Amino acid sequence: MEAIDPQLRLYTAAEVRALDRHAIEACGIPGYTLMRRAGEAAWRVLARRWPDAAQVTVLCGAGNNAGDGYVLAARARACGRAVRVMALVEPERLRGDATHAWRAWREAGGGVEPFDPARLEGVVVDALLGTGLDRDLAGAWAQAVAAVNASGRPVLALDIPSGLDADTGAVRGAAVRADATVTFVGLKRGLFTAAGPDHAGEVRLARIGVPDEAYAAVGGGIPRLAGTGLGRRRRGAHKGEHGHVLVVGGNHGMAGAALLAGEAAARAGAGLVTVATRPEHVAALVAARPELMAVGVEDGGALTPLLARATVVAVGPGLGRDAWAQTMLEAVLADGGPRVVDADALNLLAGRSLRRDDWVLTPHPGEAARLLGCATEAVQRDRFAAAEAIRARHGGVTVLKGAGTVVAGPAGLALAATGNPGMASGGMGDVLTGVIAGLAAQGLGLEEAARAGVWLHGRAGDLAAAEGGERGLLARDLMPWIRGLANP
Structure with a gap:
């Protein structure tokens, strides 16, 4: 199989889900292991970018994006940061690996509060929606995004800023404006075109241990252009x-x-x-x-x-x-x-x-x-x-x-x-x-x-x-x- 450099490929959300499945089913990596790696990788980016931030506010929504947020919250708390988790979806409604992440956070002594825009403090972590968005944001979701954008706080988005279409870079009603985005497994197309660059900030890819074999076997993605391919001219050129x-x-x-x-x-x-x-x-x-x-x-x-x-x-x-x-x-x-x-x-x-x-x-x-x-x-x-x-x-x-x-x-x-x-x-x-x-x-x-x-x-x-x-x-x-x- 031809080796693929995921730093030079841009993927749709569906293509990244296929990579996830291959890593779990063919490579034998448990889904919860991937989630833990994602949350820990995001925490490392936060700690490097904002080393003096004593307070971290993690906003958790539904699905695996919320699970990534709970993992980050636990790591930040273990490293001595004051952590507040605010949820737009009751944790009891989570399923699968996200449930395991929430329970681990709770067992470590962490609590969960309802969303309150007045309590956004320190670095805000956007773990609300991720790449599964299929409709424009409205209601409480749109209000939360507006509050984050109006807060003036530094923002780290997990996988993709909530409200940004992962495939097109279009804003679905409203979207978080992040200072940095840690995206997992593969770079999403939408981070690099249309409104994506304005909302994503600095983009970091965390492969979270998905092996080279998975990228080669699943394929997909489009080239992220780099270089011209031009060679040197011969000495006798005219x-x-x-x-x-x-x-x-x-x-x-x-x-x-x-x-x-x-x-x-x-x-x-x-x-x-x-x-x-x-x-x-x-x-x-x-x-x-x-x-x-x-x-x-x-x-x-x-x-x-x-x-x-x-x-x-x-x-x-x-x-x-x-x-x-x-x-x-x-x-x-x-x-x-x-x-x-x-x-x-x-x-x-x-x-x-x-x-x-x-x-x-x-x-x-x-x-x-x-x-x-x-x-x-x-x-x-x-x-x-x-x-x-x-x-x-x-x-x-x-x-x-x-x-x-x-x-x-x-x-x-x-x-x-x-x-x-x-x-x-x-x-x-x-x-x-x-x-x-x-x-x-x-x-x-x-x-x-x-x-x-x-x-x-x-x-x-x-x-x-x-x-x-x-x-x-x-x-x-x-x-x-x-x-x-x-x-x-």
């Missing part, structure tokens, strides 16, 4: 070996978008980059980045010789939606070969049933909604399903941008956990388009280039933010980091 990217865009007032895409393609390693833009922008583009070739084009016919020389075409950055934009897009689509399609090129595609296998579409949620004919909120409720739906409709590879960018291609889904809020600024999408095109020009397949480019782009943003902060981060600040990450 620019012609590394592809020629043609960027088509830069309508009136938007030359900067085409410039950013072109520069990013060059920094990612493309041998040659040409920008086809409005004639009045040529001088400014050449002055800003003389390594790029800039050509003024008035109509689609002027693109013909440029398309003939291009290895990959990136269309959309600063394209606009006027007649010039339309004729540019039609000329690009009429020509065969790999394409990266972004921004207004996607808006011009909306409502059309075009389908091809040789393109990468890179919508943000609003553009994705226009491609699918739905509301942006519907895209964000299940970003994985939205990316797959765009790919099913238009073929090729779909890159659904945003917190936890999703890539959907012939090999399936993948997700990049890189990137940060500082990248919510103008031009970042243009840089991503250029990076993907630049990687594809060097010989990576379109899906491979999309996966590598999404990771590289987000990681470059993280490194740039670490150097100077998130607020005020500009798209061009990524360029030195793109160059570094493109080199092994």
Whole structure:
């Protein structure tokens, strides 16, 4: 069996339950042993992160998540912390391993109180609901979540913040905002996309002793992207070996978008980059980045010789939606070969049933909604399903941008956990388009280039933010980091 690194896989709740079953039934690990390991692992994270916290408040709900909470409470109490356990479900109603955990807590002298928002003290442990949530929170559950979020107390979530959908990252009515989340057995998809990053805080995986054999036997999960796979260049290489990217865009007032895409393609390693833009922008583009070739084009016919020389075409950055934009897009689509399609090129595609296998579409949620004919909120409720739906409709590879960018291609889904809020600024999408095109020009397949480019782009943003902060981060600040990450 092929070895699987669970740190590089993202699982649905059902897939993690299958791993649990295999560990219990095939590997002979008792369920209560797994629960004890989970609670103890969570306690270790709490003790390391908040070593001076004298008070711990554990909120227990129903099911195994509550059992994990009771185990943590017992360990915290044994280590000298003052522990209060408040339950939203009477412990007598618990079943299975969770009952054993509650009884062990009680036998150790621990008590259980009804939930009281006025008594939230110290570090709050969210052991309310876990991954079994199948409806929006309401009533006492929603009120408890609101109280936790309003308390100002540090919060540790067990497995997943209560109210967050483990599979999609959508908030089910209300969700706990945790400072840290200890997730068990496998990383949950929802922790890394949509609202997940805002609610999960720092995510730690505790495998709780599930052996490698279980991950290999059960399979499942999607890749958590890491690295580019690029190797070193041979010593005798020349620019012609590394592809020629043609960027088509830069309508009136938007030359900067085409410039950013072109520069990013060059920094990612493309041998040659040409920008086809409005004639009045040529001088400014050449002055800003003389390594790029800039050509003024008035109509689609002027693109013909440029398309003939291009290895990959990136269309959309600063394209606009006027007649010039339309004729540019039609000329690009009429020509065969790999394409990266972004921004207004996607808006011009909306409502059309075009389908091809040789393109990468890179919508943000609003553009994705226009491609699918739905509301942006519907895209964000299940970003994985939205990316797959765009790919099913238009073929090729779909890159659904945003917190936890999703890539959907012939090999399936993948997700990049890189990137940060500082990248919510103008031009970042243009840089991503250029990076993907630049990687594809060097010989990576379109899906491979999309996966590598999404990771590289987000990681470059993280490194740039670490150097100077998130607020005020500009798209061009990524360029030195793109160059570094493109080199092994």
